[in-house]
Amino acid sequence: MTISRFIASAVLLLSSAQLHAFEFKTVAPNAVILYDAPSTKGGKLFVAPRGMPVQVVLTYGDWVKVRDASGDMAWLEQRSLSAKRNVVVRNPNARVRAAADDAAPLVMTADKGVILELVDPQPSSWIRVRHRDGISGYIRMADVWGI
Structure with missing residues (x-):
């Protein structure tokens, strides 16, 4: 009985993951620095230009982990994003x-x-x-x- 519950739970989890929609936002209003950690003390990776679309991967307090069009991931402050698409x-x-x-x-x-x-x-x-x-x-x- 325990194995069948585990299998049923796994199937539900996998099917719900497919239903999750991606969340995209835009860098605004100015270019922003992207970091390797959720802090301005983290390493600076690159500067994202104004208007660049990003996919939100994770939110951690005032910081957001994002993926860009090339698949690279980095952190930026949430206030640097716009809902404009x-x-x-x-x-x-x-x-x-x-x-x-x-x-x-x-x-x-x-x-x-x-x-x-x-x-x-x-x-x-x-x-x-x-x-x-x-x-x-x-x-x-x-x-x-x-x-």
């Missing part, structure tokens, strides 16, 4: 179109690493984005990171 282009020459369709007119081409504002947070195979220059359109979700 941005995504980063992960494929070279990603196409932004006027509508969510491969046949729609091309609005712009975005290089790898370009940060775009997420206009419509409802994920599907296409998402609506806006460039800082004001150009907006639809990009394939597979071409960006942060959603």
